[in-house]
Amino acid sequence: xxxxxxxxxxxxxxxxxxxxxxxxxxxxxxxxxxxxxxxxxxxxxxxxxxxxxxxxxxxxxxxxxxxxxxxxxxxxxxxxxxxxxxxxxxxxxxxxxxxxxxxxxxxxxxxxxxxxxxxxxxxxxxxxxxxxxxxxxxxxxxxxxxxxxxxxxxxxxxxxxxxxxxxxxxxxxxxxxxxxxxxxxxxxxxxxxxxxxxxxxxxxxxxxxxxxxxxxxxxxxxxxxxxxxxxxxxxxxxxxxxxxxxxxxxxxxxxxxxxxxxxxxxxxxxxxxxxxxxxxxxxxxxxxxxxxxxxxxxxxxxxxxxxxxxxxxxx
Amino acid sequence: xxxxxxxxxxxxxxxxxxxxxxxxxxxxxxxxxxxxxxxxxxxxxxxxxxxxxxxxxxxxxxxxxxxxxxxxxxxxxxxxxxxxxxxxxxxxxxxxxxxxxxxxxxxxxxxxxxxxxxxxxxxxxxxxxxxxxxxxxxxxxxxxxxxxxxxxxxxxxxxxxxxxxxxxxxxxxxxxxxxxxxxxxxxxxxxxxxxxxxxxxxxxxxxxxxxxxxxxxxxxxxxxxxxxxxxxxxxxxxxxxxxxxxxxxxxxxxxxxxxxxxxxxxxxxxx
Numbered sequence: 001x002x003x004x005x006x007x008x009x010x011x012x013x014x015x016x017x018x019x020x021x022x023x024x025x026x027x028x029x030x031x032x033x034x035x036x037x038x039x040x041x042x043x044x045x046x047x048x049x050x051x052x053x054x055x056x057x058x059x060x061x062x063x064x065x066x067x068x069x070x071x072x073x074x075x076x077x078x079x080x081x082x083x084x085x086x087x088x089x090x091x092x093x094x095x096x097x098x099x100x101x102x103x104x105x106x107x108x109x110x111x112x113x114x115x116x117x118x119x120x121x122x123x124x125x126x127x128x129x130x131x132x133x134x135x136x137x138x139x140x141x142x143x144x145x146x147x148x149x150x151x152x153x154x155x156x157x158x159x160x161x162x163x164x165x166x167x168x169x170x171x172x173x174x175x176x177x178x179x180x181x182x183x184x185x186x187x188x189x190x191x192x193x194x195x196x197x198x199x200x201x202x203x204x205x206x207x208x209x210x211x212x213x214x215x216x217x218x219x220x221x222x223x224x225x226x227x228x229x230x231x232x233x234x235x236x237x238x239x240x241x242x243x244x245x246x247x248x249x250x251x252x253x254x255x256x257x258x259x260x261x262x263x264x265x266x267x268x269x270x271x272x273x274x275x276x277x278x279x280x281x282x283x284x285x286x287x288x289x290x291x292x293x294x295x296x297x298x299x300x301x302x303x304x305x306x307x308x309x310x311x312x313x314x315x
Numbered sequence: 316x317x318x319x320x321x322x323x324x325x326x327x328x329x330x331x332x333x334x335x336x337x338x339x340x341x342x343x344x345x346x347x348x349x350x351x352x353x354x355x356x357x358x359x360x361x362x363x364x365x366x367x368x369x370x371x372x373x374x375x376x377x378x379x380x381x382x383x384x385x386x387x388x389x390x391x392x393x394x395x396x397x398x399x400x401x402x403x404x405x406x407x408x409x410x411x412x413x414x415x416x417x418x419x420x421x422x423x424x425x426x427x428x429x430x431x432x433x434x435x436x437x438x439x440x441x442x443x444x445x446x447x448x449x450x451x452x453x454x455x456x457x458x459x460x461x462x463x464x465x466x467x468x469x470x471x472x473x474x475x476x477x478x479x480x481x482x483x484x485x486x487x488x489x490x491x492x493x494x495x496x497x498x499x500x501x502x503x504x505x506x507x508x509x510x511x512x513x514x515x516x517x518x519x520x521x522x523x524x525x526x527x528x529x530x531x532x533x534x535x536x537x538x539x540x541x542x543x544x545x546x547x548x549x550x551x552x553x554x555x556x557x558x559x560x561x562x563x564x565x566x567x568x569x570x571x572x573x574x575x576x577x578x579x580x581x582x583x584x585x586x
Binding site for chain 1: 422438515518523524538545546549555
């Protein structure tokens with residue numbers, strides 16, 4: 001297990017290093033000089049040059065890359081070109097919206113998908129299964145931002161149960177905060193729940209055909225007991241992998257949903273940064289998103305190997 | 316033929332037909348503004364109503380189908396034309412450093428969701444439909460590479476491949492002549508699924524302003540325009556949304572149906 005973990009850790013570090021190189025040099029070829037963009041077209045050349053020095057833009061590309069990476073390792077993401085404030089602070093403020101939103105959606109999608117998938121598998125081929133499968137087929141096809149607009153129309157504009165957008169902040173209490181993230185979380189969770197329910201169903205169906213399930217029945221367990229004690233537990237392994245993968249997609253998906261609800265999360269930050277050519281912010285947010293995907297994959301791999309020893313020898 | 320395949324193919328053909336017909340005919344000019352007729356609900360003249368500029372929504376949906384299909388189709392093309400050769404190479408040289416390099420490269424690209432790729436591309440070149448194509452296309456590459464490699468690996472163990480090797484064919488020729496035809500069904504099914512994901516991704520990118528720019532009509536941008544008017548003109552959001560759902564649902568059903576139909580093992584199991 002230690003050997004396997006070390007090997008995975010090495011590959012994690014390598015992936016992060018290559019990802020950071022790709023992101024930095026892709027942003028680097030972006031046309032336009034941030035300093036002249038900030039100062040406008042009428043700026044004097046020496047003012048621009050002074051600002052370039054201040055922002056560290058006059059150093060070589062490799063020196064700036066090294067600065068960026070070592071800075072990030074210390075939690076210093078540099079200074080925003082437009083707001084002149086530390087990027088790390090801006091990101092952590094926004095993370096307090098995006099991260100709880102993604103987590104909330106993940107919990108909701110699991111709460112919907114587990115019962116739906118188990119129910120469908122238990123009633124394979126019957127009416128209940130067909131209904132759940134039909135619903136998931138629709139759930140996968142619905143764009144989450146459109147679903148979000150429909151939720152706003154019904155629950156915010158017509159019924160007035162929720163606000164149509166905006167975020168009150170966590171200072172006004174956990175409940176109020178969660179309340180204003182509820183519609184966004186539901187719209188983010190729906191398509192993921194549809195996928196997860198399908199995975200849960202097919203994982204359970206695979207398990208139901210196994211010998212140990214027949215043994216469990218032969219020992220005298222009812223269908224239901226066998227399903228819960230042996231089926232669901234074993235089906236959890238592939239399902240947890242998908243949940244892990246979904247989290248990173250939820251974090252990226254949150255960027256679009258934040259636009260629908262005018263939430264001050266990472267999404268708004270990155271779109272504002274793109275239009276203001278605040279490339280250091282774009283760079284850092286993108287790196288953070290990619291970091292979270294790579295990191296979650298790494299943790300899922302480790303968890304997988306911890307549960308199933310056969311996997312350790314495979315790589 | 317399965318029921319899924321028939322329903323899916325019918326829905327997809329309808330959308331494709333709308334897109335093709337829009338090249339020669341639309342009820343109105345999709346870009347013609349007519350402010351006095353603005354925000355009409357569906358009626359005899361404007362079958363799906365008009366938007367806030369009085370433009371005919373039915374015509375916009377027809378032309379928008381072109382954008383969605385074009386973006387998703389080219390993106391699938393990029394994924395197949397780069398991903399499949401990579402997957403074939405990795406499988407042919409399975410276990411070598413080349414295989415390792417290709418697969419690790421895949422993992423790396425996989426860590427960039429298409430939205431993130433689109434953000435990066437937009438930061439450099441600005442927004443546009445071409446960016447959406449590239450972003451979704453890049454995202455498709457590892458998908459096809461993985462599925463190609465996975466399916467090819469087991470084929471390389473089969474006798475008929477061994478026979479081909481004994482007869483002196485090289486790795487590249489075997490991959491092209493024997494492996495590829497045997498995984499084509501799988502690629503067609505995956506292609507359908509990626510096509511539907513591409514339609515969704517294009518809509519999402521256009522919605523946040525990273526995809527097709529005005530005056531190119533796009534379902535995602537129609538939804539973005541509709542957002543502020545949804546309280547008094549819900550049809551502006553309902554119609555493009557339904558168009559996306561019908562297209563994606565049709566493609567997904569078609570993919571499921573194709574998988575059942577093309578997979579002889581499943582066919583035997585059913586009968």
